[in-house]
Amino acid sequence: MSELLKVEGVWKKYSRDLKASIKYGAQDIFSGAKSQQNARGKLRETEFWALSNVNFTLQRGEVLAVLGHNGAGKSTLLKCIAGKLRHDHGSITRNGDLGHLLEMSAGFSPTMTGRDNITVRGQLLGKSGKELDHYIAAVEEFAEIDEFFDAPVQFYSSGMKSRLGFAASSTIEPDILILDEVLAVGDLGFRMKCYSRIDELRKNCAVILVTHSMGHVGRMADSALLLEKGKVIYEGDPQQGIELYQDAVSNSAKLKPGISFMPERVSFGLYVGGSEVENGGSVDFGAAVTVKGKNLFDSKLSVSVILHEQGGSAIAEWNSKRNDFYVLSNEVFSAELGPLNLCPGYYHIALVGFDGGEQVFLSEVFRFKIAGDFFNNIRFQPVAEWH
Numbered sequence: 001m002s003e004l005l006k007v008e009g010v011w012k013k014y015s016r017d018l019k020a021s022i023k024y025g026a027q028d029i030f031s032g033a034k035s036q037q038n039a040r041g042k043l044r045e046t047e048f049w050a051l052s053n054v055n056f057t058l059q060r061g062e063v064l065a066v067l068g069h070n071g072a073g074k075s076t077l078l079k080c081i082a083g084k085l086r087h088d089h090g091s092i093t094r095n096g097d098l099g100h101l102l103e104m105s106a107g108f109s110p111t112m113t114g115r116d117n118i119t120v121r122g123q124l125l126g127k128s129g130k131e132l133d134h135y136i137a138a139v140e141e142f143a144e145i146d147e148f149f150d151a152p153v154q155f156y157s158s159g160m161k162s163r164l165g166f167a168a169s170s171t172i173e174p175d176i177l178i179l180d181e182v183l184a185v186g187d188l189g190f191r192m193k194c195y196s197r198i199d200e201l202r203k204n205c206a207v208i209l210v211t212h213s214m215g216h217v218g219r220m221a222d223s224a225l226l227l228e229k230g231k232v233i234y235e236g237d238p239q240q241g242i243e244l245y246q247d248a249v250s251n252s253a254k255l256k257p258g259i260s261f262m263p264e265r266v267s268f269g270l271y272v273g274g275s276e277v278e279n280g281g282s283v284d285f286g287a288a289v290t291v292k293g294k295n296l297f298d299s300k301l302s303v304s305v306i307l308h309e310q311g312g313s314a315i316a317e318w319n320s321k322r323n324d325f326y327v328l329s330n331e332v333f334s335a336e337l338g339p340l341n342l343c344p345g346y347y348h349i350a351l352v353g354f355d356g357g358e359q360v361f362l363s364e365v366f367r368f369k370i371a372g373d374f375f376n377n378i379r380f381q382p383v384a385e386w387h
């Protein structure tokens with residue numbers, strides 16, 4: 001393994017005020033080296049550190065996931081590494097070619113077609129003749145945007161831009177590949193293609209990945225860097241990084257008041273092995289979960305238990321009507337959900353009640369964490385035959 005990137009004591013400041021930001025920027029350019037020396041520790045009014053003393057190294061073959069809340073400084077760090085932004089203090093040493101996809105438009109001219117943009121990019125990379133033709137053909141093949149390749153980029157959907165951008169950046173076989181939220185866009189088929197391309201490239205390069213999807217981190221990263229307000233608060237094992245990040249997200253997540261509709265008319269709880277789990281509590285991976293509730297309405301109701309990923313979409317729903325089960329007025333009911341074999345992380349459960357076809361309540365959201373080692377609980381074994 002060889003070291004491809006060294007980030008040492010990097011600081012970057014921004015100003016919250018646009019006018020002040022332009023003025024300070026001009027002053028810094030004129031004061032040159034002096035500003036570099038004074039940069040650390042000196043903040044003018046309205047300025048703040050978007051990155052404070054960031055250090056890490058990246059080896060060939062390594063995939064590093066940069067994690068953090070919105071505004072933690074992830075994109076700023078990637079832009080500094082890519083040379084798109086000048087950092088105020090510290091040093092960034094790159095050994096090798098860089099490919100990056102920092103924004104969806106990825107520096108494409110909106111009025112030029114995809115093909116023309118790729119041709120210009122290829123030429124800027126020093127390609128000509130057959131080599132340039134190969135590059136354009138390879139990008140066109142990977143992006144799979146068909147006739148849009150010959151349409152102006154301004155008519156592309158965000159998914160198409162990300163396809164073209166990823167294809168353009170990953171086809172040059174860079175030494176360091178920087179991807180900022182690229183895999184958030186695009187359909188599953190394209191994401192799978194991106195995964196295999198990254199798996200292929202990582203043998204010879206280093207990848208820095210910014211994503212809010214912990215699935216991507218778990219699937220691809222060898223290490224994680226967790227940023228909070230511009231500071232590195234964790235560096236190391238990705239699973240540990242994911243847990244710390246999710247804990248931080250969960251602690252800062254505020255449930256919106258007003259989301260519940262007549263919550264006083266329903267009560268429910270989560271139980272594991274007869275014991276009630278407290279809101280925000282933890283459930284071991286693989287433990288059988290039961291929801292118990294009481295109908296405080298005057299009429300009989302059908303109920304749905306809905307399971308959500310934290311901040312994400314519904315991933316399961318159990319509806320009593322499908323079992324032809326109705327909860328009578330003032331009756332207690334239970335729904336045995338069984339083991340929730342979900343990746344460790346935070347989830348939400350809510351209860352919805354229906355009187356006939358009409359929704360009559362939505363409960364408060366119950367938050368819990370699936371804890372434990374996901375992988376240890378899966379048993380693989382050989383079997384005699386396929387069918």
Ligand SMILES: Nc1ncnc2c1ncn2[C@@H]1O[C@H](COP(=O)(O)OP(=O)(O)OP(=O)(O)O)[C@@H](O)[C@H]1O
Nearest residue numbers: 014015016050068069070071072073074075076077
């Ligand atoms: N050009 C700018 N001028 C002033 N402040 C900026 C500028 N760009 C970003 N910031 C601020 O710097 C901080 C870090 O921003 P950055 O975009 O790096 O965060 P991030 O971790 O990438 O967030 P997200 O997950 O939302 O993309 C934020 O407070 C942001 O508002």
